[in-house]
Amino acid sequence: MNRIETDLCIIGAGSGGLSLAAAAAQMGARTVLVEGAEMGGDCLNTGCVPSKALIAAAKRAQAMRMGRRFGVTPVDPEVSYADAMAHVRSAIETIAPHDSQARFEGLGVHVIRDWARFTGPDEVATGHHRIAARRFVVATGSRPFVPPIEGLSDTPFLTNETLFVQSDRPEHLLVIGAGPVGLEMAQAHHRLGCRVTVIEAMTALGGEDPELAAIVLERLRSEGVEIRENTAVERVSGSAGAIRLETSAGIVSGSHLLVAAGRVPATEGLGLEVAGVEHDRRGIRVGADLRSSNRRIYAIGDVAGGAQFTHVAGYHAGVLARAILFGLPARAKGGHIPRAIYTDPELAQVGLTEAQARQRYRDSVEVIRVPYSDNDRSVAEARTEGLIKVMVHRGRPVGASIVGAQAGELVGTWALLIANGLKMKAIANTVLPYPTVSEINKKAAGAYFSSRLFDTPWVKKTVGLVQRYFP
Template sequence: MNRIETDLCVIGAGSGGLSLAAGAVQMGARVVLVEGHKMGGDCLNYGCVPSKALIAAGARAQAMRGDAFGVTGAEPQIDYAAAKDHVAQVIATIEPHDSQERFEGLGVQVIREFGAFISETQLQAGDHVIEARRFVIATGSSPFVPPIPGLADVPYLTNETLFDLRERPDHLIIIGGGPIGMEMAQAHVRLGCKVTVIEGDRALNRDDPEMAEIVLTRLRAEGVQIIEGAQAAQITGQAGAISVETSDGQRIGGTHMLVAVGRKPNIDRLNLAAAGVKTTRAGVEVDAGLRTANRRIYAIGDVAGGMQFTHVAGYHAGLVIRPILLGLPAKARADHIPRVTYTDPELAQIGLTEAEARAAHGDALTVARFDFAGNDRAIAGGKTDGLIKVMVVKGRPVGVSIAGAGAGELIGVWALAVANRMKMGAIAAMVAPYPTIAEVNKRAAGAYFSPKLFDNPMLKRVVRAVQAVLP
């Protein structure tokens, strides 16, 4: 058995673990990185990167359809396997940045084995026993497969297997109407598949219903069938002929099925009980500083039981490096974390939705709205389906919802504002280039201030008085 002593042992080479390992070793710490599967984790291999590559292929196909701006459209000739080759090429292009070779070049000792705790201070990975001053669990999450009767007896896809599929599905049934389900629904209908989404609640139910409806209206118009308020109750069939019966008696037949109902934390292999680490159904139990019940062990990213986004894992990595390497206090917050659904139009959110803000702040809340139809660049590009809502309390934004073209880019300004507790005046003072979609942010701030300026009798009296005495 090979025994290793180190300052920091990071378990999991996904986005959070890689960010932490790279930062820590470059700051002078001895770092061991343990990964039993693929470097880059879910994001690079099965999540953010391949899904956005496939979405790009779908967008390319969609751009060719229909007549617009004096250009005659044509039905695209789609090679589904070639689209998947594009996905693989994108992964391969990014892969070296997350590779074992790169991290060993930085000075990290990389062990390609699954790790399990054997005591409160030791982790075993293959024939290595690692004793570290601090451990960080960054093992991420995996697709949750619900116990639907019959599901185990039919072939189904998850995000871990979808991108290996080479033959285009004739009819893709998607169980789950969350962000992953809706992104893949639109990508596949644009690539020539028939698509049906089955959702037990309402589709995109985490988001503001008014904003979600802008997205869902577009998906329906493109041909996605969305069945809401109906659970998948029974699944039967075989490869190429799958049937789903819903709780309200509907029966949907398709050739392929994607299960996209949520995620589960990757904790089963870790033997956390041996380390004195407590867990919940959501993942590893941590305090505000992301520290577990064992003071030597932290958890970051999806496995920490909070928001499951790559950028959250990166944020957590930057946070825990402070107490681990410098002994400085750190406390995680979530109010400044944005989220984006990469449909077309996109759907972005930071902080509270309108309903959440009204429940929390009552009459102190002001909601500023601006419609994309009032933006000149959106008009010029035919992208007027969109809306921004800013929830404001005492002059500060506490939540922003955006549905529309480039919503994922637009939310960045508000992420800056919320993270730094800026007031609406800072957004109003910004000069956005004309004509850009980015002007909707400034116009939303203007919508907040307009009633204060133009519906203010006192201000009007002051202006008249000043005009009366000016030469």
Template sequence: MNRIKTDICIIGGGSGGLSVAAGAVQMGASVVLLEGHKMGGDCLNYGCVPSKALIASAKHAHEGLNNAKYGVAVAEPAVDYAAAKDHVHDVIATIAPVDSVERFEGLGVQVIQEFGRFISKTEVQAGDTIIEARRFVVATGSGPLVPPIDGLDGVKHYTNENIFDLRERPDHLIVVGGGPIGMEMAQAHVRLGSKVTVIEGGKAFGKDDPEAAAIVLDRLREEGVEIVEEAQAERISGQGDQITVHTPKGDYTGSHLLMAVGRKVNIDKLDLDAGGIAYTKHGLKVGPDLRSTTNKKVYAAGDVAGGLQFTHVAGYHAGVLIRSLLFALPSKQRTDHIPWATYTDPELAQVGLTEAQAKSRHGAGLEVVRFEYAHNDRAIAERKTTGLIKVMVVKGRPVGATIAGHLAGELIGMWAMAIANKMKMSAIANTVLPYPTISEVNKRAAGAYFSPRLFESGMVKKVVGLVQRWIP
């Protein structure tokens, strides 16, 4: 058995683990990284990267059908589903070297391609190596949750971990789960020529602002996605090449089944009990500093920290941990400034509080300002006028923003910056943006906050009147 002593041992080579490893080793710490599966984690191999690549293929397939409104002949797409998957895997392969073993070894990280498990409070074993470290970072991420639905084990079903390996286009894709993953894949597949039915036990996009979600759901239905809500999947059966999902609202039969009902954290192989590490089904029990509540040598990053499950959150956690691990400085995470987006068309994005959350927390002190895409000149030129932005404002500062529309995932960044830096609405209103751009949606929303104060105020009109009378 080999033994290694190091400053930092990181378990998991996904976004959070790789970010900590790269930062720590380049700042002078000795680092051991353990990854028993694929470098880059879920995001690169099964999540963000392949899904956005497939969505890009679907977008190009769909665009020709809408040519007429631009004065161009309509073009029916000739979709090669297998070639679209080749595009997906080419994108993964292009990005993979950035996350590779070779790159990190080149930086000075000792990479061990084995799963790690705790054997004591101060030691982790990976294969035939025992690593003793000053600090451990658990960054093992999450995987698809496959619920114990009666009959599911007896039929072929897909998750985000294997749907991108499917080479033959589904004739009729049944998606169980109406969250971001399910809805992105539903729209992508209907645009690529599949019939698609989404079955959701509650409300589709149930965690998002209902008004904004309705804009996206209306578009998906227009494109042919059948969305069945309040229909819990009770049983699944299969016969030949047909799969049926049985619900209280009826039975739905298709050729392929995608399970997209949520995520579960990857902690089963860690033997956390041996490490004296408290945990729940949501991940490690950590404080605001991401440090284990029961083993002070252990920290968590990303999904296993028990909070928001996004790649960019894992990267953010890495920054919080670098400050603590390398410089022994107090560093705590916050979540009020974390944005997220769903990459349907139109996109759906959020940062901070939704309107309902803000009303509950701030009551009469809340102002909600709105601006419709239909009044943005670039959106009109691009024929992308479906959408709106809502900004929740308290005492002149944004506490949340919701955007449903073209490039919402890009636009939300301005509000994430504003909330992160405690900026006022005046900072957005004072920003000069190039014309015509979709980003003016943000500025116009800020203008909607100030308009009543300027144009409907009797005091302002009185002051202007006095000034005009006294100007020589």
């Protein structure tokens, strides 16, 4: 068995692992990257990239149905599900070279394509290597959670890991779970010509602002997606093409089943106990410095037990780059991390929701509301369905919730302000091109200041004095 001694060993070649490996190798640290599956991890191969590519195909189909108000005769599109999935694979293949083994070896990273397990507190083993490192970073991500429903293990079902290799369109897709993944795929498949039924044991989009979530759910239902909330799946049975769900509200039958019931950290087989790394079902326990109970071992991204987003893994990689490569104090924070759900309309959030802000700041928080119908570009494009809410405390935004077209793009402005502790005047002072949807952010800032300018007696008195006595 080949023995390798290195400065840094990273386990997992997803977003976080790749980002850290590239930085470390290019800055002179001896770096080993171990990956037993596909380079690029879940995001490239079975998550963000393929799902957004399929959503893009579905949007094209939906646009053909929605042209009447623009003077375009709507048509029911002829959809090739196989070709839509070919577009998905093309998107993956286009991006894959950026995450490839060859590219990272070109950067100076020693890439080992195998599964790794700790054999001690300062060593890991793969099939043919033993790796001793000064520091280890676990970046293994997460995997789909398969709930312990009776009969599920004996019934054919899909997860995001198997969905995108399908080429035959499901006649009736059943979806367990009305979270982001479940609803994104439900809407996309319905727009591509599938009948879709979503089963949710609790409340659909239960972690989001309920007012904004209701707008998303109303749209999906109006398009024909059936969403059954507060309905538990008690038993699953059937075979390929004929799936039967026994639920608390009756029997539901369909042709295919997608399980989108959340994700769990990928810690199996890592030998964390041998390495003295504390972990539980939520992942590896780390502090704000992302260090585990073994000071040599860090964890980033989904496996670290926090928010499960690709951009969080990338952020964690940046935090560790400062700490590991330069020896600088660096701590991960969470209050400035945005998230987005790519349904149509999109739903995005950064910082505190309205309920969270009111609970924390009580009466000292202001909630600014601006509907999309107040934005000229949205009116011109007939995309007035939506709303932005900004939570402000002492002149600084502490949260922003957006539902509507391009919400995932618009939330970036508020993420910038919150991350840097900027005040509302920063966006109020910004000049934006007209007409753009992004002006809705500035309109929110204007709404915040207008109440102070137009409804304050001393302002009117001052203006009156200036007009009277100053030439």
